[in-house]
Amino acid sequence: MDRPTRREFLKTGALAGLGALGGDLLGARATLAGEVPRLASAGLAAPVVIASRNGLRATERAMELLEAGSDSLEAVVAGVNIVEGDPEDRGVGYGGLPNALGVVQLDASVMHGPTRGAGAVAALEGFKHPSRVAMAVMQYTDHVLLVGEGAKRFALEMGFKEENILTDSARRRWLDWRAGLSPDDDYLTPEQSEEGVSGFGLLDAWEGRRRYGTINCCAVDAAGNLSGVTTTSGLSFKVPGRVGDSPIIGAGLYVDNDVGAVGSTGRGEAAIKSCGSMLIVERMRHGLAPVDACLEALRRIVRFTVEKRLLDEDGHPNFNVNFYAVNKRGEHGAAAIWSGSRYAVYDSKGNRLEDSAYLLERAS
Numbered sequence: 001m002d003r004p005t006r007r008e009f010l011k012t013g014a015l016a017g018l019g020a021l022g023g024d025l026l027g028a029r030a031t032l033a034g035e036v037p038r039l040a041s042a043g044l045a046a047p048v049v050i051a052s053r054n055g056l057r058a059t060e061r062a063m064e065l066l067e068a069g070s071d072s073l074e075a076v077v078a079g080v081n082i083v084e085g086d087p088e089d090r091g092v093g094y095g096g097l098p099n100a101l102g103v104v105q106l107d108a109s110v111m112h113g114p115t116r117g118a119g120a121v122a123a124l125e126g127f128k129h130p131s132r133v134a135m136a137v138m139q140y141t142d143h144v145l146l147v148g149e150g151a152k153r154f155a156l157e158m159g160f161k162e163e164n165i166l167t168d169s170a171r172r173r174w175l176d177w178r179a180g181l182s183p184d185d186d187y188l189t190p191e192q193s194e195e196g197v198s199g200f201g202l203l204d205a206w207e208g209r210r211r212y213g214t215i216n217c218c219a220v221d222a223a224g225n226l227s228g229v230t231t232t233s234g235l236s237f238k239v240p241g242r243v244g245d246s247p248i249i250g251a252g253l254y255v256d257n258d259v260g261a262v263g264s265t266g267r268g269e270a271a272i273k274s275c276g277s278m279l280i281v282e283r284m285r286h287g288l289a290p291v292d293a294c295l296e297a298l299r300r301i302v303r304f305t306v307e308k309r310l311l312d313e314d315g316h317p318n319f320n321v322n323f324y325a326v327n328k329r330g331e332h333g334a335a336a337i338w339s340g341s342r343y344a345v346y347d348s349k350g351n352r353l354e355d356s357a358y359l360l361e362r363a364s
């Protein structure tokens, strides 16, 4: 079997990329006829960690681990574990908003550049850290994606602890959403209830909007090795069983150790239909800067969005998609369909949020 053992996986994190980097710099690698181009690693500005806007704590932790010599995948997964475990982040892991039946179903994927490994879970119920289960799928099975009951069974077999991950606050937001679905059903909104707003009492800052909250985190280490992770509770109040882009390799995440790492947040259906992350890696392979590659994928999404229900009065998408990209040299960028997005980056200038590029300006 060609698959790396766990011990090999841990070793290659530190060593395989050095080989690739040395090969590039010395020009010692023979080129096969028709071989796909790779980015040269010369001028490497790594380590660099990037993440979605909610990922500043993830980039901080991942950089700390990279600087301590950790493997790039372990670093980014440990980073997003902080957000997965945070009940205040309603788009990820513990505290994530549930599906239409009030059940939290989580999606996640990981890719490890040096070993070309990939693992993912979808519609996983009852575990705070789906990214860890996705990593276990990569390391301990010959598969890439496990879903639903099978993913849960696997997680239990691997020793992950099943927990109630629906927080009281997320449950009450779901009750609000359900009560507002139809005036003709028997669920009362706080306004309809004789109890008034004291019924659920959670209409404060909550505007009733549905969300695609997600965290993506990608890193390139000092040797030029890349990894990435995307993890989410998906679209709030989704149809049970709905799977977004986050666990779909090539959509919500793609890593090619010769080129770069890309992830997405926002409307998963659009990232899936465009194979967005894969497309961006391919554009970077052929020389586009990360931000320009992200913008190109977004232009494609805009062009392909023709359904009336998804367009605003000006004919533009009424949703957002964000892409985040870092290449093998440590150059990074992010872009969104709509203005106002930011992304987290930790490089030689420190840990901060930067503005994402965009295609369309929101009216202020």
Ligand code: GLY
Pocket (backbone or CB within 6 Å): 212, 213, 214, 232, 233, 234, 235, 243, 244, 245, 246, 252, 264, 265, 266, 267, 268, 269
């Ligand atoms: N991008 C997250 C989702 O659509 O589920």
